[in-house]
Amino acid sequence: MQYNVTVIGSGPGGYVAAIRCAQLGFKTAIIEKYDTLGGTCLNVGCIPSKALLDSSEHFHNAAHTFKEHGIDISEPKANITQMIKRKAGVVKANVDGIAFLMKKNKIDVLTGVGSFVDKNTIKITTKDGKETQITTEKVIIATGSKPTPLPFAPFDKKRIISSTEALELKEIPKHLIVIGGGVIGMELGSVYARIGSKVTVVEFLDNLIPTMDGTLGKELTKVAKKLGMDLYLGHKVTAVENKGKEVVVKAEPKNGGNVVELKGDYCLVSIGRRPYTEGLGLDKAGIELDKGKIPVDDHLKTKVDNIYAIGDVVRGAMLAHKAEEEGVLVAEQLAGQKPHINYLLIPGVVYTWPEVASVGYTEEQLKESGRAYKVGSFPYKALGRARASMDLDGLVKVLADKTTDEILGIHIIGARAADMIAAGVTAMEFRASAEDIARTSHAHPTYMEAVKEACLAASANRPIHM
Amino acid sequence: MAQQVKVPTVGESITEVTIANWLKKDGDVVKMDEVIAELESDKATFELTAPQAGVLRIAKAKGEVVPIGTVVCEITDAAGAPVVAKSPEAKPAAATTPTTKATGGVKEMKVPAVGESITEVTISTWLKKDGDFVKLDEVIAEVESDKATFELPAEANGILRIIAKEKTTLPIGGLICKIEIAEGGATAAGPTTSASTAAPVAGDKTYASGHPSPAAAKILDEKGIPAAQVSGSGVGGRITKEDAAKAQVSAAKVDANKTAAASTPPVISSGGGRNKRTEKMTSLRKTIAKRLVSVKNETAMLTTFNEVDMKPVMDLRSKYKDKFKEKYGVGLGFMSFFTKAVCVALKEFPAVNAQINGDEIIYHDYCDVSIAVSTPRGLVVPVIRNAESLSFDQIEAEVVRLATKGRDGKLSIDEMQGGTFSITNGGVFGSMLSTPIINPPQSAILGMHNIVERPVVKDGQVVIRPIMYLALSYDHRIVDGRESVSFLVRLKELLEDPGRLILGV
Numbered sequence: 001m002q003y004n005v006t007v008i009g010s011g012p013g014g015y016v017a018a019i020r021c022a023q024l025g026f027k028t029a030i031i032e033k034y035d036t037l038g039g040t041c042l043n044v045g046c047i048p049s050k051a052l053l054d055s056s057e058h059f060h061n062a063a064h065t066f067k068e069h070g071i072d073i074s075e076p077k078a079n080i081t082q083m084i085k086r087k088a089g090v091v092k093a094n095v096d097g098i099a100f101l102m103k104k105n106k107i108d109v110l111t112g113v114g115s116f117v118d119k120n121t122i123k124i125t126t127k128d129g130k131e132t133q134i135t136t137e138k139v140i141i142a143t144g145s146k147p148t149p150l151p152f153a154p155f156d157k158k159r160i161i162s163s164t165e166a167l168e169l170k171e172i173p174k175h176l177i178v179i180g181g182g183v184i185g186m187e188l189g190s191v192y193a194r195i196g197s198k199v200t201v202v203e204f205l206d207n208l209i210p211t212m213d214g215t216l217g218k219e220l221t222k223v224a225k226k227l228g229m230d231l232y233l234g235h236k237v238t239a240v241e242n243k244g245k246e247v248v249v250k251a252e253p254k255n256g257g258n259v260v261e262l263k264g265d266y267c268l269v270s271i272g273r274r275p276y277t278e279g280l281g282l283d284k285a286g287i288e289l290d291k292g293k294i295p296v297d298d299h300l301k302t303k304v305d306n307i308y309a310i311g312d313v314v315r316g317a318m319l320a321h322k323a324e325e326e327g328v329l330v331a332e333q334l335a336g337q338k339p340h341i342n343y344l345l346i347p348g349v350v351y352t353w354p355e356v357a358s359v360g361y362t363e364e365q366l367k368e369s370g371r372a373y374k375v376g377s378f379p380y381k382a383l384g385r386a387r388a389s390m391d392l393d394g395l396v397k398v399l400a401d402k403t404t405d406e407i408l409g410i411h412i413i414g415a416r417a418a419d420m421i422a423a424g425v426t427a428m429e430f431r432a433s434a435e436d437i438a439r440t441s442h443a444h445p446t447y448m449e450a451v452k453e454a455c456l457a458a459s460a461n462r463p464i465h466m
Numbered sequence: 467m468a469q470q471v472k473v474p475t476v477g478e479s480i481t482e483v484t485i486a487n488w489l490k491k492d493g494d495v496v497k498m499d500e501v502i503a504e505l506e507s508d509k510a511t512f513e514l515t516a517p518q519a520g521v522l523r524i525a526k527a528k529g530e531v532v533p534i535g536t537v538v539c540e541i542t543d544a545a546g547a548p549v550v551a552k553s554p555e556a557k558p559a560a561a562t563t564p565t566t567k568a569t570g571g572v573k574e575m576k577v578p579a580v581g582e583s584i585t586e587v588t589i590s591t592w593l594k595k596d597g598d599f600v601k602l603d604e605v606i607a608e609v610e611s612d613k614a615t616f617e618l619p620a621e622a623n624g625i626l627r628i629i630a631k632e633k634t635t636l637p638i639g640g641l642i643c644k645i646e647i648a649e650g651g652a653t654a655a656g657p658t659t660s661a662s663t664a665a666p667v668a669g670d671k672t673y674a675s676g677h678p679s680p681a682a683a684k685i686l687d688e689k690g691i692p693a694a695q696v697s698g699s700g701v702g703g704r705i706t707k708e709d710a711a712k713a714q715v716s717a718a719k720v721d722a723n724k725t726a727a728a729s730t731p732p733v734i735s736s737g738g739g740r741n742k743r744t745e746k747m748t749s750l751r752k753t754i755a756k757r758l759v760s761v762k763n764e765t766a767m768l769t770t771f772n773e774v775d776m777k778p779v780m781d782l783r784s785k786y787k788d789k790f791k792e793k794y795g796v797g798l799g800f801m802s803f804f805t806k807a808v809c810v811a812l813k814e815f816p817a818v819n820a821q822i823n824g825d826e827i828i829y830h831d832y833c834d835v836s837i838a839v840s841t842p843r844g845l846v847v848p849v850i851r852n853a854e855s856l857s858f859d860q861i862e863a864e865v866v867r868l869a870t871k872g873r874d875g876k877l878s879i880d881e882m883q884g885g886t887f888s889i890t891n892g893g894v895f896g897s898m899l900s901t902p903i904i905n906p907p908q909s910a911i912l913g914m915h916n917i918v919e920r921p922v923v924k925d926g927q928v929v930i931r932p933i934m935y936l937a938l939s940y941d942h943r944i945v946d947g948r949e950s951v952s953f954l955v956r957l958k959e960l961l962e963d964p965g966r967l968i969l970g971v
Contacts, residue, residue: 336741338687340680404673430704431674 001108003029005334006122006136008114008280011039013311013323014142015098020331021140022105029134030107031114031124036091037098039144040312041320044164047094049187050351051087052167056194057353065390078195080172087167110134115281119304123281138306140330141294142323143280145273145312150179153240153269159247160240160267163188173197175264177249179237181208183350185270186220190352193227200230200262202237202251209350213362213411215377215397220356220413223393232260240267275313300330322346347425349418354380354394357421360409360428363399372402376434376458378450380414382465385445391415396454398434405433405459416447423448434459468542469518473505473534480507482533484579485526487619489603492524496541503538506579510880516541529579529639571647573622577609577640584611588635588749589642594620596628596697597671600645607642608875610843612753613882615875624648631697633746675703682710688741689713750844761906766942769901769913772954774961776917776932779803782964794859800914801837801865802858804889806967807960808912809833809854812887815953817945818938819886821907827944836885836905837865839872840895846872847905849885889914899935909944912957913937 004026007018014030015037021028036043062076102109110132112124117133124132147162149155155162166188174197178189181203193199201208201224207217208224208231224231235251238259247267252259275292286304287294294302294309301308308330311323325341332339350356366373380386380394394414400407410424427437437455442448449465457463473483486506490496496516503514516522520541526532577587590610600606600620607618620626624647630636678686678693682705686693689710696713698705747755761767783798790798812819812833820829833854836847848868850861871877888905893916902913913936920933936957940950960966 338684340683340687342680401673406673429680430700431677433674436701 001029001134003027003108003134003136005029005138005140005331006031006114006134007140007142008122009039009142009144009311010037010098010109011142011144011311011323012041012320013144013327014039014140015101015327016324017140017142017310017327017331018107019101019105020328021334022107024331024335026331026334028105028107029110029136030102031110031112031122033111033113035111036095037102037109038091038095039142042094042098043091044167046320046351048087048091048167049163049184049191051090052083052191053187053351053353055083055086056191060194060353068390078172080169080195083195084168084170113279115279116285117281119285119306138334139285139308140327141277141280141302141307141309141313142311142327143276143313144323145318146276147269148272148274150237150240150269150271155269156242159242159244159265160269163268163270166192166266166268169266173264173266175200175262175266177202177247177262177264177267179240179249179267179269180271181205181231181233182211182270182272183209183348185268186224187351188268188270189229190224190227193224193229194353198228198230198264200232200264202232202235202249202260202262204234204236204254206234208233209356212348212350212356212358213397213409214364215395216356216358216411216413219394220350220352223352223354223413226393235260240269273312273318277313299333300326316343317346317348319346319348342429345425345428347421349421351418354391354414355417356413357417358409358411359421359425360407361399362409362411363397366399366408371408373408374400374402374405374434374458376400376454376456376461376463378453378457378463378466380447380450382453383445383447383450385447385449386415388445389415396420396450398437398451398454398458400434400455400458405435406431407434407437407455407458410451410454412451414447414450420448420451424451468523468540469520470537471502471514471517471539471541473532473536473538474514475534476505476507476510476512480534482531483507484531485528485538486511486578486580487621488524488528490522491622492522494522496520496522514538518543529576531579571622571624573624573645573647575618575621575642575645577636577638577642579638580609580611580614580616584613584638586635586637586640586749587611588746589630589632590615590748592628592632594626595671595675596626596703598626599648600624600626609642610749610875612749613879614877615843618642620645622647628697632695635746635749672702676705677703678705678710679707681707685710686713690741690743748843750846754844757906758903761904765904765906767904767939768942769937769939770947770950770954771899771938772936772958774934774936774958775922776800776934776961778964779961780917780932790859794863796859796862796866798858799862799865801889801891802861803961803964803967804912804914804957805835805850805853805856805861806858807957808835808887808889810960810967810970811953811956813854814956815945815949817949818910818940818953820944821886821909822941822944823907830886832886834884834886836882836888836908837868838888838890838905839869841872841875843875846877846882847885847888848872848877848881849883888912891915893917893934899937901937902939904939904941910938910940910950910953913939 005021005028007014007030010030010032018028018030059076059078066073110124112126114122114124117123121133121135153160157165163184172195173192176192176197176199178185178199178201181201185201186208189199189201207214208220209217232251234254236254237249237251239250241248246263246265249262249267250259285307287302293315294313296302296309296314300310310326310330312318316322329339329341345359347357347359376398378396381392386392397411398407399409407428412420434455438452438459442452453463453465483505486504488503490502496502498516498519500516501513502516502522505512505514518541520543523540523542526538588610589607591608594600594606602623603619605617606620606626609616609618622645624645627644627646630642676693676698691713693705696705696709699709700706787798816829819833820827832852835850835853838845838847850864853861885908887908888911890902890911891914892900893914897915899915900913902911904911915935917932917934919930921928922931936954938950938954
């Protein structure tokens with residue numbers, strides 16, 4: 001078969017790129033190694049973890065806040081088998097949705113491992129070894145990423161597990177040791193902490209979610225401790241050993257001190273993800289990797305003229321929505337349009353409860369660049385809506401330029417933060433000032449009022465409810 | 467005592483002038499010899515000075531065309547003048563106000579009459595933004611006519627309100643902008659009552675002025691229009707989607723999205739745009755277009771060719787170019803050789819240097835050689851005056867001066883008028899051979915081309931020589947074939963044996 005565009009990988013970057021290509025009139029194929037479409041995000045990432053996060057949150061509320069709300073129930077029990085089963089249903093509904101969208105847009109789905117024969121020819125090898133070849137004018141590589149193992153302790157998928165296995169556990173861990181206090185570690189750690197596991201997090205750096213604004217890490221630390229998690233910040237893991245029924249983790253403070261020995265039944269290694277390009281035959285197309293990533297220019301074009309790459313395999317944050325934007329960008333470029341991505345305004349989100357979300361510059365970045373800025377914060381505690389739902393943890397922090405009042409960053413930890421950040425991104429896309437938001441009516445009572453109040457604080461230090 | 471100021475006699479053939487600009491306002495106190503107005507004749511612009519100190523009373527408005535000797539204003543002795551009190555803005559009050567003070571007055575700035583035959587101008591660049599505070603006489607825009615580019619000075623102190631956006635074409639007298647007259651200078655308009663910092667006020671320039679919304683940014687990129695060229699109508703001067711959509715005059719109705727989404731698969735382009743772009747023709751380009759077509763239609767133009775062995779000139783040049791540069795400060799190029807040779811040949815074939823004027827032929831005993839200069843705005847042809855009497859270094863210096871001015875758009879109309887013969891050098895762009903078009907009302911133009919090593923036969927031997935093809939386009943109505951061909955042959959002789967240039971043989 002001959003195609004205008006072939007997309008390799010059907011994660012949120014790939015399938016969105018394919019749909020946009022089809023919308024623009026290209027004859028499009030999408031190649032997926034696994035039986036279901038949707039990639040990491042839909043199968044073993046965002047969607048299933050969110051499903052479990054919600055289950056665990058319901059359980060947590062039933063166990064802790066129902067009584068206060070005036071709902072008396074007998075002691076709730078977490079049924080992990082059912083939770084995993086429900087999660088599987090959610091995943092299935094979503095991946096079936098993608099299959100439907102492919103059909104609707106007349107995109108050919110080719111199941112198997114796609115690899116380059118040359119820059120215009122791709123071979124697809126199915127599980128049972130059958131090979132077919134297609135030719136294509138353009139290729140979009142969207143093969144995503146895989147969890148990075150510790151060099152000295154590869155995943156055994158039984159005791160030493162990645163996020164993929166953590167979403168499929170058959171039992172509630174008694175003691176889950178999480179290595180890496182980043183987004184994935186904190187999300188899954190909080191799931192199990194809420195349904196009764198003892199959770200210990202070991203993080204090399206001195207902060208949780210270290211890539212985000214420091215305030216968020218500090219707040220998340222408080223929340224995690226409240227949830228009963230043990231945190232070993234500034235600790236370097238030196239050994240992880242599967243002893244059959246248990247796993248032993250050794251860590252030492254990076255500034256010297258006594259070695260900590262932790263014993264648990266599962267060890268989740270969430271130290272990051274690495275681009276996945278195995279079996280792609282990039283050499284046949286003439287592409288070389290740079291530190292594991294596929295080098296691309298500003299138009300996401302590789303050094304080979306007809307081949308593009310998007311999402312986790314290229315530079316930038318490994319986020320589903322970033323990959324989606326890139327997929328649309330490439331597709332529209334192929335149609336001769338000139339779309340744009342402002343990478344500064346790709347929001348970052350952590351689905352713990354409370355949620356963490358942020359966009360723009362962190363305070364640390366502003367300090368480093370020497371830019372004069374103002375800060376406005378507003379705590380959830382002072383918010384009527386938050387008090388009503390008893391979601392009092394968290395705050396909104398707004399950073400604005402000292403002279404122009406332009407919003408430079410919005411950082412939220414608290415209930416609904418992930419949804420709220422979108423308003424901040426919109427404002428920043430239009431280069432709104434803090435006062436612009438402060439003068440924009442926000443419905444009452446809502447969580448978004450916290451953003452408005454923080455903007456009042458940032459623009460002229462005049463919050464109403466503080 | 468009042469003194470009337472009349473239009474002075476500025477030149478033999480000038481009978482009337484246009485009041486190009488009042489540099490002082492009615493009621494202003496002027497000093498003796500201070501420049502109060504600019505007058506413009508069809509030949510030149512000159513300044514009108516105050517014959518005595520006093521209060522100015524303007525009699526003839528800007529833009530009016532007045533005969534020599536007309537009273538354009540009166541200057542009243544400050545002492546005996548009651549006008550100071552009548553003046554709407556009492557000076558002392560203004561002087562004591564340190565910050566901007568709106569006076570309520572609005573100065574409308576219109577397109578001044580810039581020259582005889584000029585009927586319209588194009589606003590090429592705004593140097594100040596809408597809402598900026600401008601000072602009197604500060605240059606606020608560059609305006610382009612089909613002949614020249616000139617600067618537009620503010621006619622008052624105050625806040626600039628742009629009416630005609632960049633690239634719009636206005637007739638003489640058309641409204642360009644308004645200036646909300648204000649005294650003082652700071653931009654901090656309005657009182658700072660609350661602690662609120664930097665509240666963006668609609669219409670004022672803010673940090674976000676000219677920032678396109680995401681959708682607008684895409685549209686502008688696709689049209690290839692820099693955001694800086696679009697004036698934003700959104701809050702704080704932001705560029706809205708609508709602004710971007712309208713940013714193109716005849717924005718082809720073909721929406722890129724729709725074309726691409728058509729049922730037939732579009733041709734894939736590698737990120738390269740397929741969008742069309744429509745731009746308004748500049749006045750200069752329109753004039754070029756009009757004149758070139760008329761030359762083709764109204765003359766009997768044809769072209770004759772020859773070739774020159776450039777070795778002798780190149781040898782001479784490489785031998786002396788360092789010394790020449792050292793002595794005169796300009797490089798020795800080919801232009802001086804060609805110009806000198808052309809002057810010798812023109813003397814011998816005066817028809818080539820002549821022009822038709824109705825039923826008469828005007829012969830020139832001098833050689834004003836127009837040289838074609840390519841500029842970002844288009845082709846301009848400044849003139850080297852009396853080239854026949856200039857030395858090599860003077861010609862080279864003149865070429866550099868005119869070419870630089872041309873590229874900067876600073877050539878005056880005078881510098882471009884009145885050539886008797888033209889030289890164009892397509893060789894700098896690599897042209898092998900071309901048929902140049904006559905620069906009317908001249909009768910001939912010489913086309914220089916690139917120098918290429920070619921095998922030629924010399925004394926029965928094939929040798930490699932640097933050869934340049936020459937083309938002479940001429941108006942056959944007054945130049946005969948014998949003259950034009952002989953003219954080129956003569957050029958060839960002179961250039962292949964530069965010694966003849968000195969001896970004139």
